[in-house]
Structures are given as structure tokens and as C-alpha cells.
Amino acid sequence: MRLRNFAKNAAITMLSASVLVSGLWFSPSPAAAVETTAANLGPVTPKDTIYQIITDRFFDGDTSNNIPAGTNSALFDDSNGDGRGDGNDLNKYQGGDWQGIIQKIPYLKNMGITAVWISAPYENRENLVNGIYAAYHGYHARNYFKTNPHYGQMQDFIALRDALHENGIKLVIDFVSNHSGPRTNGDGVLYEPDRDGNGHFVFDGYGNPVDFNGDGKTENLVADINNDANGFFHHEGNRADSQTSKFDYRHRELAELADFSQENGLVIDYLEEAAKFWKSKGIDGFRHDATLHMNPAFVKGFKDAVDSDGGNPVTHFGEFFIGRPDAKYEEYRTFPDRTGVNNLDFEYYNANRQAFGDFSNTMQDFGNMLLYTSSDYAYENQAITFIDNHDVTRFRYIQPNDKPFHASLAVLMTSRGTPNIYYGTEQYMSANGSDAGRKFMQTDAAFNENTTAYQVIQKLSALRKSNDAVAYGTTDILYSTNDVLVFKRQFYDKQVIVAVNRQPDIAATVPALNTTLPAGTYTDELGGLLFGENAVVTTSSGQNRINSFTLSGGEVSVWSYNPTMDSTQPRIGDVVSTMGRAGNEVYIYGTGLSGSVSVKFGSTPATVVSNTDSMIKAIVPNAPAGVQLITVTKGTKVSNTFAYTVLGGDQVQVIFHVNKSTSLGQNVYVVGSIPELGSWDPAKASESFMNPNYPNWFLPVSVPAGTTFEFKFIVKDSAGNVTWESGSNRVFTAPADGSTDTPVYTWQN
Numbered sequence: 001m002r003l004r005n006f007a008k009n010a011a012i013t014m015l016s017a018s019v020l021v022s023g024l025w026f027s028p029s030p031a032a033a034v035e036t037t038a039a040n041l042g043p044v045t046p047k048d049t050i051y052q053i054i055t056d057r058f059f060d061g062d063t064s065n066n067i068p069a070g071t072n073s074a075l076f077d078d079s080n081g082d083g084r085g086d087g088n089d090l091n092k093y094q095g096g097d098w099q100g101i102i103q104k105i106p107y108l109k110n111m112g113i114t115a116v117w118i119s120a121p122y123e124n125r126e127n128l129v130n131g132i133y134a135a136y137h138g139y140h141a142r143n144y145f146k147t148n149p150h151y152g153q154m155q156d157f158i159a160l161r162d163a164l165h166e167n168g169i170k171l172v173i174d175f176v177s178n179h180s181g182p183r184t185n186g187d188g189v190l191y192e193p194d195r196d197g198n199g200h201f202v203f204d205g206y207g208n209p210v211d212f213n214g215d216g217k218t219e220n221l222v223a224d225i226n227n228d229a230n231g232f233f234h235h236e237g238n239r240a241d242s243q244t245s246k247f248d249y250r251h252r253e254l255a256e257l258a259d260f261s262q263e264n265g266l267v268i269d270y271l272e273e274a275a276k277f278w279k280s281k282g283i284d285g286f287r288h289d290a291t292l293h294m295n296p297a298f299v300k301g302f303k304d305a306v307d308s309d310g311g312n313p314v315t316h317f318g319e320f321f322i323g324r325p326d327a328k329y330e331e332y333r334t335f336p337d338r339t340g341v342n343n344l345d346f347e348y349y350n351a352n353r354q355a356f357g358d359f360s361n362t363m364q365d366f367g368n369m370l371l372y373t374s375s376d377y378a379y380e381n382q383a384i385t386f387i388d389n390h391d392v393t394r395f396r397y398i399q400p401n402d403k404p405f406h407a408s409l410a411v412l413m414t415s416r417g418t419p420n421i422y423y424g425t426e427q428y429m430s431a432n433g434s435d436a437g438r439k440f441m442q443t444d445a446a447f448n449e450n451t452t453a454y455q456v457i458q459k460l461s462a463l464r465k466s467n468d469a470v471a472y473g474t475t476d477i478l479y480s481t482n483d484v485l486v487f488k489r490q491f492y493d494k495q496v497i498v499a500v501n502r503q504p505d506i507a508a509t510v511p512a513l514n515t516t517l518p519a520g521t522y523t524d525e526l527g528g529l530l531f532g533e534n535a536v537v538t539t540s541s542g543q544n545r546i547n548s549f550t551l552s553g554g555e556v557s558v559w560s561y562n563p564t565m566d567s568t569q570p571r572i573g574d575v576v577s578t579m580g581r582a583g584n585e586v587y588i589y590g591t592g593l594s595g596s597v598s599v600k601f602g603s604t605p606a607t608v609v610s611n612t613d614s615m616i617k618a619i620v621p622n623a624p625a626g627v628q629l630i631t632v633t634k635g636t637k638v639s640n641t642f643a644y645t646v647l648g649g650d651q652v653q654v655i656f657h658v659n660k661s662t663s664l665g666q667n668v669y670v671v672g673s674i675p676e677l678g679s680w681d682p683a684k685a686s687e688s689f690m691n692p693n694y695p696n697w698f699l700p701v702s703v704p705a706g707t708t709f710e711f712k713f714i715v716k717d718s719a720g721n722v723t724w725e726s727g728s729n730r731v732f733t734a735p736a737d738g739s740t741d742t743p744v745y746t747w748q749n
């Protein structure tokens with residue numbers, strides 16, 4: 001089958017693969033005009049507030065790149081010929097760029113934004129598909145090692161990085177490793193820069209590709225879906241809506257985009273090196289596109305390869321797009337545990353739309369979502385929460401009424417998770433549909449720093465920074481009805497209570513609430529911006545209470561209790577990353593972490609590199625592979641635990657194959673002697689196999705390179721009953737690099 005052919009191709013071309021792997025770093029250039037590599041600022045944490053920018057659609061800071069040299073002027077929306085984007089034809093480039101983001105840093109910083117997520121920065125196809133569609137969005141990659149010239153040259157990217165970092169703002173880039181460009185129109189191609197005699201890419205002093213071999217071009221074809229000699233792409237065709245199996249959504253095309261064969265060692269190497277190239281530019285994280293459509297074994301190895309390069313983990317979150325309810329919920333829910341890549345929180349998004357948007361669900365339902373996701377998600381505070389994005393109708397269109405709109409924003413900023421604000425939300429940009437929502441902010445809105453929405457974000461991003469309850473806390477629902485929700489975030493003694501009424505014109509009475517707040521008066525953290533009032537806590541018969549109070553229409557009150565914590569008691573609030581291998585850095589956030597502390601992964605001590613009261617930088621020790629509980633000890637006091645998955649080493653893919661006839665409801669799994677295969681526990685076996693050519697089942701699994709392991713295939717039915725194959729254990733050795741297929745085994749009856 002195709003996968004086996006791909007693996008053979010990978011073996012045949014091993015020589016070129018090794019050149020590719022070793023050949024990515026920059027030619028030493030004594031004339032370097034800018035420092036193109038740099039340390040990052042640090043990963044995004046739940047203390048941050050992210051702002052999502054479609055680079056082309058934010059602000060034009062450099063009109064000279066609106067029609068880059070050698071590109072088609074028809075890609076640029078400028079009917080009136082003034083050299084600036086008109087904001088009319090949203091299928092074309094509008095002129096927004098990295099210089100524009102630099103110019104708006106004061107606007108972002110004053111709003112309390114501490115991280116930006118920008119469009120994929122590398123070159124995309126330079127044509128108009130069907131004469132209409134430009135790749136202004138960055139999702140149609142052409143050359144991962146060259147900037148998108150509509151956004152700027154590499155020196156502009158470096159200038160953006162430096163300007164953001166100087167202002168304490170982290171830089172997250174969109175990254176697309178599911179596909180290149182459209183399969184049609186001569187796209188679905190990949191290019192790379194010229195190489196020097198040592199196989200290294202050649203760049204000028206600014207980091208832009210140069211014509212080293214003198215053929216008049218600065219690029220060379222790597223792969224083409226229409227002449228795919230090295231098996232870079234799946235060739236399974238576009239996925240129809242009716243095709244809903246795991247194989248269909250992972251191997252078939254998303255909107256006819258050339259789908260990478262993430263099981264091919266050449267492709268794995270190429271994409272890992274591309275991501276490492278951008279990491280070397282000092283970015284702070286990746287937002288991974290279309291993770292629903294990717295091979296999780298690839299994602300796990302890819303994320304690890306990036307984090308292990310230099311050993312410093314950066315942020316990873318991905319777009320596992322689900323609806324509600326959705327049969328893929330379980331796969332979505334466990335994706336971060338299985339890959340180390342967090343999710344954009346589509347459960348939050350859907351629940352918000354239904355509770356604060358069309359009111360099709362109640363505030364009680366919304367509160368329930370906060371509770372069950374807190375329990376279901378392994379790392380609920382690392383889920384990236386949002387009320388809308390570039391792929392959906394803007395929330396403002398769904399909810400044009402200021403009061404529930406602002407209430408939704410206030411709840412986003414105080415809920416579990418790390419909030420992400422879609423650009424223009426703070427200016428009430430509104431549109432029906434995802435494409436229409438990608439408006440050009442420069443022509444569509446003012447950059448007004450006095451809007452209520454802007455101030456809600458500003459005040460609550462400050463609270464998120466100052467009170468650990470918001471970033472690290474648990475969630476309790478104190479009271480809920482159809483229209484009212486009162487919830488509490490708590491991290492030990494630190495607490496924040498949010499009371500919200502979504503009805504714009506109907507007041508609601510909240511009965512007296514028992515509370516763990518000390519007696520006293522708590523002022524509204526929003527300063528009455530959303531009609532909030534003070535809360536008075538009194539003690540009666542030993543119980544502290546907030547007396548019955550009224551929430552006016554659209555009222556949101558936020559009350560914070562933020563005592564100084566006992567600095568002798570270490571407490572863990574968050575850890576980045578949550579998966580990695582021995583030798584990698586790991587960042588442990590919380591309180592009481594300064595002074596003489598020791599860190600353990602299970603019972604294995606870890607080296608502490610540096611520490612402050614709020615953060616420890618440590619090194620992942622050589623602990624047994626699998627989930628280990630991190631603890632921090634200070635004197636006689638031991639912290640709470642935090643689960644971390646230790647990888648057994650560099651990850652490669654083993655693609656298992658087995659012939660097995662099954663009955664309806666049965667699926668095939670593999671279980672084996674190593675943690676990656678569940679350590680012989682069927683409950684921790686692989687995910688279910690795919691069977692596009694039934695009864696041949698297959699599944700790529702990420703395992704440590706070079707490991708010899710024993711395994712067996714099992715079948716589980718829909719009730720969870722397990723049937724083991726008979727016979728002796730099978731044995732296989734993982735490859736040293738990339739991926740390999742097992743033989744096609746036959747189930748042992």
C-alpha cells in the first residue's frame with residue numbers, strides 16, 4: 001500500500017534526506033547586518049492574553065511591499081490606485097504587514113496584550129486561484145525558508161520580534177504542517193533556498209535567500225504533488241462531508257490542499273527543520289493549523305523535535321476543530337495529553353456562542369461546560385479560549401448588543417484557559433461568515449483605546465497577571481440560572497469571584513452566597529465599567545457570606561482577593577511544556593518557588609537552573625518514561641503535584657500493519673512493553689487503527705528511536721471488551737530516524 005511505498009522511498013533517498021537534515025543552518029556570514037537568531041521571551045502561559053492578528057488585515061506600515069517586486073499586482077486590492085488596500089475585495093491582499101504591527105505595539109501593550117499570534121510568516125503561492133483568491137492568509141505554503149514578501153523581508157520579521165520582545169509581548173506564529181498549497185492550479189509545490197557546497201542554505205546578511213548557484217533564481221523545487229517522486233503527499237483526494245472516518249479526515253485533503261504524508265521520513269525531516277528554522281528566529285510559540293487533520297504520531301514527534309532543538313520549550317497549541325456535540329470529542333479532549341500540543345478550546349467557543357450569543361443554551365449550561373472541561377482536560381488552564389476567530393462568524397455579529405457582548409468578553413478574560421482575542425473584537429468589528437470577518441482593520445475600524453471592550457480587556461488582563469487565581473485556579477460555580485452565573489476561581493487562598501447577568505434589560509436577584517472570602521468589602525475590579533458594584537462579606541454564625549444582591553441588566557462584577565502567599569510553601573500553578581525528554585528545559589510556575597528548592601519528577605531529582613518566587617527553570621531528568629508527577633520541595637514543605645509526560649528519547653514513527661477480520665463495533669489496537677504502547681495495559685493501548693483497505697488495519701505510533709519492544713494486537717468492542725491475539729509476543733525495533741513500516745502481520749488466532 002501507499003504508506004509502505006512511501007517508507008521505501010524514504011529509505012532509497014536516505015542520502016538526500018541526511019543532506020537535508022544537516023543542511024539547514026545559515027552560512028556563516030561575517031557581513032551579517034542583523035542578528036537573525038535570538039533567544040525567545042518565554043512560552044505563553046495562562047498569565048498571558050493573546051491577540052490574534054491576520055497580518056495582512058491589521059495595519060499597513062510599509063506601502064513599498066504592497067506589490068512586492070516580481071509579484072502580480074492583481075493580488076493587491078487597490079481599485080482606486082492610491083497604493084493602499086481598499087478593504088473591499090477581501091480575497092486579495094490589503095497591505096497589512098509586520099511594520100504595521102510594530103507601529104501598533106503601543107495600542108496592543110496598553111490593552112494588556114502580552115502575546116500576539118500572527119499569520120504564517122513564510123512564502124505562500126503567488127497567484128490568484130480562479131482569478132479570485134490570493135493566499136493573503138498564509139495557509140498555502142510554498143517556501144518555508146523565505147518570508148512572505150507581502151508581510152516583509154526577514155529583517156522586518158526580526159524587527160517585529162525585537163520590538164515585541166522589548167515591550168514584553170511574546171510572538172506566536174501560525175504554522176501549517178498538514179498541507180502546502182492547493183492541489184490544483186500548479187500549486188501543491190514546495191521550494192527551498194540554494195545550498196552551498198556543504199549543503200547549507202545560503203542567505204544574505206539579513207536572512208533572505210540568495211542566488212548562490214548563479215542560475216538566476218533563489219529557490220529550488222523540493223516537491224510537487226503532480227509529480228511526487230518522493231511521496232511527499234497523500235494522494236487520497238478531497239474529503240467529502242460524508243467521509244467521516246479517522247482515515248478520511250487525516251489522509252484526505254482539506255479543501256483540496258495538498259496533504260502532506262506525515263508518515264514519510266523525508267516529510268517529517270523537512271517540516272521539523274522548517275519549524276526549527278523559525279524557532280531559531282526567537283519566536284515564542286507555534287499555533288498549529290488543522291491538527292484535527294494531522295497524524296498525532298507525527299505531531300508528537302514534531303513538537304518534541306522543535307522543543308528539543310536547543311532544549312527550550314516554546315508554546316504549542318493547535319486547531320482541533322470540533323462542533324458540539326461531536327463524535328470526535330474524546331480524540332480532541334486527549335490530543336494535548338497524547339501530543340504535548342494544547343488545543344484551541346472549541347468547547348469553550350461553542351458554549352460561549354450558545355450562552356452569550358444566540359441564548360440557545362443557558363448560563364447554567366455554560367457553567368457546566370466550565371466544570372466538565374476542567375475535569376476532562378488534563379491542562380485546562382493551557383487550553384486557548386476564544387469567542388471567535390478567522391474561521392467563524394465574528395461574535396459581534398451574533399451578539400450585537402453591547403451588554404451580553406461585554407459580559408462574554410469579561411468571562412473569557414476570567415475563565416480557566418488562556419484567552420485569545422481576535423483582532424478588532426475590541427473595536428466591535430462585525431461580519432457574518434469567516435471570510436467576511438477577516439476585514440482590514442485599518443479601513444474598517446479606528447484604533448480607539450477608549451472603547452469599553454478595549455478597557456474590559458485592559459483591566460482583566462491586568463487582573464490575570466496579578467491574581468494567580470485567574471491564571472492557575474480551579475473553577476467553582478456558586479450560583480447559576482438561565483441568565484445568571486456566579487463563578488469562583490481559586491488558587492489556594494487567592495480567589496476571584498465573577499457575577500454576570502447576560503440579560504441586557506432584565507435585572508436578576510442573586511440569593512445570599514456562602515463564601516470562603518474573608519470578611520470585608522471587595523471593590524469591582526472593572527470599576528463599574530459593566531455596572532458592577534462592591535461586594536460586602538460578613539460573618540454570621542461562623543459562616544462568611546455575601547448578602548443577596550441584584551445584578552442589573554448586563555452587569556458584570558469581578559471581586560478579587562489577592563493575599564500575599566506564604567513564601568515558605570512552594571505551590572505549582574502551571575508547567576510548560578507538559579511533555580518532553582531528559583535534558584530539555586522545563587518551566588514551573590507558581591508561588592513560593594524562590595530560595596533553596598529541589599524539584600523531582602516522580603522520585604527522580606531534576607537540576608534547577610534558576611528560580612524566582614514565581615518560576616523555576618529546571619532540566620527534565622532521566623526519569624522513567626511515562627507520566628511523572630512533578631513536585632517542588634522547600635525545606636520540609638512539598639508542593640502540590642503536576643503531571644508531566646517524560647519521553648523515552650527522540651521520537652520516530654512505527655507504522656503498524658495487521659490483517660484482522662472483525663465484526664461491527666470492533667476496532668484493532670496495539671499494546672506492548674513500552675509506555676508508548678501502554679506497558680501491556682489494554683486501557684492504555686494505542687488509539688484505534690484505521691482500515692481504509694479492510695481487513696488491513698494500520699496505525700502510525702510515536703516511539704523512541706532505536707527501541708526494541710514487544711507487542712501484541714488486541715481487539716476491543718464498543719463495550720470495551722478486550723480480545724488478545726494468541727501466540728508469543730511480537731518483537732520490533734524502531735528505526736533510528738524518521739519512520740518505518742512493520743511487516744503486514746496476520747492476527748494470531
Ligand SMILES: [Ca+2]
Pocket residue numbers: 077078079080081082083084085086
Ligand atoms: Ca486603495
Ligand SMILES: [Ca+2]
Pocket residue numbers: 060061062063064065066095096097150
Ligand atoms: Ca504593506
Ligand SMILES: [Ca+2]
Pocket residue numbers: 194210211212213214215216217218219
Ligand atoms: Ca539559484
Ligand SMILES: [Ca+2]
Pocket residue numbers: 178249250251252259260293294295
Ligand atoms: Ca492530513
